[in-house]
Amino acid sequence: MGHQDAHETGQTDSELTHADPVGDQALDWFVRLRGAEPDGVTEGAFKAWLGEDPRHEAAFRALETLWNSKPFLDAVMALPVAKSALIRPKRRFPKQAAALAASVLLAAGVWQYPALNIAFQADYLTGTGSQTTVSLPDGSTMMLNTGTAVALDFDAGKRHIRLLRGEAFFDVVHDAAHPFTVSGQYGAVEVLGTAFSVKTGDDEDEVVLERGRVQVLCLCENQGKAELAPGEAVSVTASAVSPVHAADPSTALAWRDGRIIFENARLGTVLEELRRYHRGPIMVADERVNLMVVTGNYRLDDVEGALKTLADAAGVGFYRIPGGLIILR
Known part of the structure; x- marks a missing residue:
């Protein structure tokens, strides 16, 4: 997939965001610290941010780990940007280049770092x-x-x-x-x-x-x-x-037979369980839907069919969006 410069797409550096707010903050610091020589105020603010939450340092270190990994370096080398501006260990590089490389970090799945870490251990x-x-x-x-x-x-x-x-x-x-x-x-x-x-x-x-x-x-x-x-x-x-x-x-163990069984359970609780078996997001547009009480016995190899039946039983709308997104409202 080709890469476009943030300015070409009308996207600013601050708009390179991810659904995870901690990931967004880590990415912002990653770009800021590589965009120019930081002053004392910036370094102090960065250290304060690291100390606020253990997840902050974990997310930032994950960026650094991926930045120095061979797959990432290979991906960066394929970018339509002067390689010398991007790959200079121990040196700072232009903010535009850092932002551009940061978008590769997103594409490379750095925010899946916890999942990758588990995969390495399993x-x-x-x-x-x-x-x-x-x-x-x-x-x-x-x-x-x-x-x-x-x-x-x-x-x-x-x-x-x-x-x-x-x-x-x-x-x-x-x-x-x-x-x-x-x-x-x-x-x-x-x-x-x-x-x-x-x-x-x-x-x-x-x-x-x-x-x-x-x-x-x-x-x-x-x-x-x-x-x-x-x-x-x-x-x-x-x-x-x-x-x-x-x-x-x-x-409780019906999943061993490929089924999910529940009786007089809140629909929100049932949906949370079904999300584990569905590759796309399952969203609820009205919080009242989560509070509805339902009973059922469904096959886990047809989560979408179960959701349709549950929506009908609860009297709510079922909407399937291309890409696997399902909305109940």
């Missing part, structure tokens, strides 16, 4: 809408749901899985001498032989037990824990383990 991954079953070295079975990534450690008798993203179900072979552990973002599950699922998200990990017994530990300072019996579930946040509550595995 032993197994699934894409959006995909599932796969894996036989583990100890004979246990692991089933990965949509958009899931895991890292394995079975060296020296260990049986440990890190759930980096998504949701997985484990059917574990009993081995009293070697406990089987699964860690998510906030919690860890330890078992000897059982079947359970772990789902990790931005705010919490969820554990559902189908059979056997497990102990769920919070990876936080208070090290809270809970023991689950079949048909029970628990959530773990950055600070605590929730009370144990009942969960129907046939419903």
